[in-house]
Amino acid sequence: MIPALAIKNYTLDYATAAGPVRVLHDISLQIGPGEVLGLVGESGSGKSSLAWALMRHLPDNAREIAGSLHLGDTDLQRLSPRELTRIRGRRLGMVFQDPSTSLNPTLTIGRQVTETLIQHRGLKQREADALAVDLLGHVELRDPAAIMRRYPHEISGGEKQRVIIATAFGCRPDIILFDEPTTALDVITGARILELFARLRQETGVAALYISHDLALVTRVADRVAVLKRGRLVEEAPAADIFRAPRHADTQALVQAVPRPERRLVHDKPGDEILLSASDIEVHYGRASLFGHAPPPATKSIGLDVRAGEILGLVGESGSGKSSVARALTGLASFSGKVKFDNQAITAARDMNAAYRRDVQIIFQHPDSSLNPRHKIGEILSRPLKLYGGNAAEIPRLLEQVRLPASYAGRWPHQLSGGEKQRVAIARAFAARPKLVICDEITAPLDVSVQAQIIELLLALRAATGTAFLFITHDLNLIRQIAHRIAVMRRGEMVDLLPAEDFDAEHVHPYTRELMAASPVPVG
Amino acid sequence: MIELFVRLIRRPQGLVGVTLLALIAIACLFGPALAPYAPEKIDFLGRFRPPGWQNWLGADQFGRDILSRLMVGARSTVPMALIATFVGSAAGAIIGVGSAYLGGRTDEAIMRTNDAVMAIPGLLLALLLVSTLGNGAGNAVIAIAVAFAPGMARVTRSVALNVRNQDYVKAAIARGEGAVWIIFREMLPNVMAPIVIESTIRVSFAVMLFATLSFLGVGAQPPASEWGLMVADARQYMYQAPWGLIMPSTAIALTAIAFNLVGDGLRDALNPKDER
Numbered sequence: 162m163i164p165a166l167a168i169k170n171y172t173l174d175y176a177t178a179a180g181p182v183r184v185l186h187d188i189s190l191q192i193g194p195g196e197v198l199g200l201v202g203e204s205g206s207g208k209s210s211l212a213w214a215l216m217r218h219l220p221d222n223a224r225e226i227a228g229s230l231h232l233g234d235t236d237l238q239r240l241s242p243r244e245l246t247r248i249r250g251r252r253l254g255m256v257f258q259d260p261s262t263s264l265n266p267t268l269t270i271g272r273q274v275t276e277t278l279i280q281h282r283g284l285k286q287r288e289a290d291a292l293a294v295d296l297l298g299h300v301e302l303r304d305p306a307a308i309m310r311r312y313p314h315e316i317s318g319g320e321k322q323r324v325i326i327a328t329a330f331g332c333r334p335d336i337i338l339f340d341e342p343t344t345a346l347d348v349i350t351g352a353r354i355l356e357l358f359a360r361l362r363q364e365t366g367v368a369a370l371y372i373s374h375d376l377a378l379v380t381r382v383a384d385r386v387a388v389l390k391r392g393r394l395v396e397e398a399p400a401a402d403i404f405r406a407p408r409h410a411d412t413q414a415l416v417q418a419v420p421r422p423e424r425r426l427v428h429d430k431p432g433d434e435i436l437l438s439a440s441d442i443e444v445h446y447g448r449a450s451l452f453g454h455a456p457p458p459a460t461k462s463i464g465l466d467v468r469a470g471e472i473l474g475l476v477g478e479s480g481s482g483k484s485s486v487a488r489a490l491t492g493l494a495s496f497s498g499k500v501k502f503d504n505q506a507i508t509a510a511r512d513m514n515a516a517y518r519r520d521v522q523i524i525f526q527h528p529d530s531s532l533n534p535r536h537k538i539g540e541i542l543s544r545p546l547k548l549y550g551g552n553a554a555e556i557p558r559l560l561e562q563v564r565l566p567a568s569y570a571g572r573w574p575h576q577l578s579g580g581e582k583q584r585v586a587i588a589r590a591f592a593a594r595p596k597l598v599i600c601d602e603i604t605a606p607l608d609v610s611v612q613a614q615i616i617e618l619l620l621a622l623r624a625a626t627g628t629a630f631l632f633i634t635h636d637l638n639l640i641r642q643i644a645h646r647i648a649v650m651r652r653g654e655m656v657d658l659l660p661a662e663d664f665d666a667e668h669v670h671p672y673t674r675e676l677m678a679a680s681p682v683p684v685g
Numbered sequence: 686m687i688e689l690f691v692r693l694i695r696r697p698q699g700l701v702g703v704t705l706l707a708l709i710a711i712a713c714l715f716g717p718a719l720a721p722y723a724p725e726k727i728d729f730l731g732r733f734r735p736p737g738w739q740n741w742l743g744a745d746q747f748g749r750d751i752l753s754r755l756m757v758g759a760r761s762t763v764p765m766a767l768i769a770t771f772v773g774s775a776a777g778a779i780i781g782v783g784s785a786y787l788g789g790r791t792d793e794a795i796m797r798t799n800d801a802v803m804a805i806p807g808l809l810l811a812l813l814l815v816s817t818l819g820n821g822a823g824n825a826v827i828a829i830a831v832a833f834a835p836g837m838a839r840v841t842r843s844v845a846l847n848v849r850n851q852d853y854v855k856a857a858i859a860r861g862e863g864a865v866w867i868i869f870r871e872m873l874p875n876v877m878a879p880i881v882i883e884s885t886i887r888v889s890f891a892v893m894l895f896a897t898l899s900f901l902g903v904g905a906q907p908p909a910s911e912w913g914l915m916v917a918d919a920r921q922y923m924y925q926a927p928w929g930l931i932m933p934s935t936a937i938a939l940t941a942i943a944f945n946l947v948g949d950g951l952r953d954a955l956n957p958k959d960e961r
Binding site for chain 2 (some may be wrong): 513522523
C-alpha cells in the first residue's frame with residue numbers, strides 16, 4: 162500500500178550570513194491513507210519548515226540537502242511550478258494558524274470559496290455556489306447563504322477558520338496540513354473546531370498532518386504522534402501511548418510541562434489582609450462624539466479583591482474584558498468605580514501616585530512588544546530602579562533573580578528568545594519590589610515547556626518576596642494549578658469567583674462548566 | 686560610530702551614497718580652491734561653448750565656466766538645504782510624536798492647526814515668512830524649516846500612533862514615566878526610520894525651494910552661483926545651450942540621490958535587528 166505522504170531522510174538547511182543552519186535533520190515520516198499524524202515540537206523545532214517544504218513554498222535561502230518528499234506516488238521535489246498549482250489545494254490542502262490573515266479582506270467569503278472550487282474541481286459557477294453553501298452548512302455555520310455574501314471582517318475568528326476548513330475539505334484533497342489551527346482562537350471556539358475536525362475526518366477519511374506545540378491537544382486528535390526537537394525526530398508513537406509512557410527524555414519533559422489542575426504547585430494560604438479591593442469597575446474606551454453616544458463599557462461593574470500574597474486567577478475567553486480590568490488597575494484605561502489599595506482610595510488614573518505605581522506592576526502578554534527594541538536590556542531594567550529608588554548596580558542581581566546571566570544587560574531585546582524576553586519583563590516588574598503584580602496572559606505566546614519554567618520562576622519570586630499576583634489567562638488547567646481563587650469573566654461580567662478547590666463542585670456557573678469541558682484534563 | 690559607518694558602507698547603495706556625499710562635501714569645503722576658473726570670469730568669445738577640453742561642462746550665456754560655478758555654488762546650496770531640512774524635520778518629528786502621545790482632544794487640536802498650516806502651499810508660506818523677516822539666507826532657512834515642519838509632523842504622527850499602542854509605551858505609562866521621557870526616549874527612537882528617509886527626500890526639495898526663492902529675488906542674488914539660480918538663469922537658453930540647464934539640474938539630482946541612498950543605508954545600519 163502506498164502511504165498518502167512519505168517523507169524520507171529529509172534534511173533541510175537555511176543559508177544565512179553566518180553559514181548554513183540545519184533546521185531539519187534526517188526526518189522520516191509516513192502517513193497512511195486516512196491517518197492523522199500529530200507533529201509536536203517547541204517553537205523553532207522546525208515543524209513549520211516541514212509544512213512549508215511539503216507545500217513547496219520554502220524561502221529563497223532554504224537548501225534541501227537530502228531526502229525525498231512523496232505525495233502518494235508523486236515526487237513533490239520534482240514538480241514544475243505549473244504542476245504544483247494543480248497539486249496545491251487539490252491534493253494537498255493546508256489550514257493556517259491565523260484565520261484572520263488567511264482570507265483576503267477585499268473579497269466576499271462566497272467568492273473565495275467558489276473560486277477555489279472552480280479552480281480545483283472544474284465546476285461551473287452555479288455548481289460551485291451550490292456546493293459552497295452545502296460545504297459551509299456542513300461545517301455548522303448558521304445560514305451559509307448569508308455568510309457567502311459577507312466579507313471576512315464581518316464574521317468571527319472561529320467562523321473564518323470554519324470557512325477555511327470547509328474550503329480545504331471541499332477540494333477533497335488526499336491530505337491536509339494543519340498548522341496550529343486553534344492557537345489563535347479562544348478555548349471554547351478552539352474546542353468546537355477540534356470537534357468539527359474529528360467529525361469531518363470520520364466522514365471523509367482524509368489523511369492529515371496536524372502540527373502543534375500542544376502535546377495534550379495533539380493526543381486528542383491524532384492517531385500517531387511524532388515529537389520534533391531542534392529539527393530531529395525524537396519519538397514516534399501511537400497517540401494513546403505517548404502521554405502514558407513517553408520513552409524519550411524530551412517527550413517526558415513535554416508531558417511534564419502540560420498543566421494539570423490536580424497537581425497543585427501552590428500549597429500555602431494567603432494572608433487575611435486585603436491588599437487591593439476594586440468595586441463597580443467599568444472600563445470605558447473611546448469618548449462620546451458630537452453626534453453619538455460613547456460605546457458601552459467593556460466591563461460591567463466588576464468587583465474583586467486581592468489579599469496580600471494571594472494568587473487570584475482571572476479567566477475568560479478573548480473579549481471577555483479580563484485585560485480591560487488589568488488596564489484599569491494600572492491606569493492605562495479610563496474607568497469608573499472605586500479601587501482601594503493600602504487604605505488609599507483611587508477613582509481615576511490621576512489618583513495613582515508614585516507609591517501606587519511602584520506597588521502595582523504589570524507584565525504584558527507579548528514580550529516582543531513590551532520591551533523597547535531600541536533599548537538594551539540594561540537600560541530597560543535601569544528605568545524602574547531610577548524611578549523608584551535603587552541604583553544600576555542592582556541590574557546583575559535582577560537578572561540573576563530571573564535566572565539570566567548578568568552579561569545579558571548589554572544585549573538588545575531581539576537577541577533574546579521569547580521566554581528570555583518574558584524573564585526580562587518579569588525582572589523589570591520585580592525591580593520595583595511591588596506588592597501586586599498583574600500578569601496579563603504572560604504565558605500565552607510561549608511554548609508549554611517555557612510556560613512551565615516561567616510559572617516556576619514566578620512562584621519562586623513569590624516565595625522570596627511575598628508578592629500577590631492577579632493572573633489573567635484563558636488556560637483554566639494552568640490557573641487551577643497555581644491560583645488560590647479564580648474569577649471567571651464572560652462578556653464583561655464576572656460570572657464566578659471561587660476558591661480553586663471548588664471548581665469540581667456542583668454549584669459552578671454553567672459557563673464555567675462549559676469552559677472546563679473545553680479544556681479537558683490530559684489522560685494518563 | 687565607526688561600527689555604524691562600516692555597516693553603512695558595506696552595502697553597495699550605502700557605499701555609492703557615501704562616495705557621492707564625500708564628493709559634495711569636498712566641493713563645499715575646497716570648491717573655490719579646486720575650480721579651474723573663477724566663477725564670475727566672463728569670456729565673451731566662449732559664450733554657449735559646449736562641453737569640451739576648455740570648459741569641461743560647457744559655458745553659460747556669459748561664457749562663465751559651469752563646472753567652476755557648480756563647485757563654488759555647492760557651498761551656498763547644500764549646507765543651507767541641510768540645515769533647513771534638519772530644523773524642519775526635528776520640529777515636525779517632535780510635534781508629531783508629542784501629538785500622538787498626548788492623544789484625544791489635544792491631538793485633535795494640534796493636528797487640525799497643523800492641517801491649516803499645511804493648506805498654505807510651502808512656497809507661499811516661505812515667501813510670506815521671508816518677506817516678513819527680510820531677505821537673506823538665514824531667514825530663508827527659517828522659512829523653509831517652517832514650511833517643512835507640518836508635513837513631517839503628519840508623517841511622524843501616523844507612525845507614532847502605532848508605537849503609542851505598543852506595550853513598552855504602556856509599560857512606561859504604567860510605571861509613571863514623565864511625558865518627556867516617553868516622547869524622547871521610548872517613542873522617538875522607534876519612529877526614526879521614516880523620519881530619516883522622509884528628510885533625505887526633502888533635502889532635494891529644500892534645494893529646489895531655495896532655487897525658487899532665489900529666482901523670485903528673495904534668496905541668493907545674481908551673480909551668485911547658487912545651483913537653483915543657475916537653473917533659473919539657463920532656462921531661457923534651453924534650446925541653444927541645454928548643458929546650462931542640465932549640469933546644475935544633474936548636480937541637484939545627484940545630491941538628492943546621494944542623500945536618499947545614505948538615508949536608506951542609515952535606516953538599515955541604525956536598525957539593531959540588522960546583524961549582517
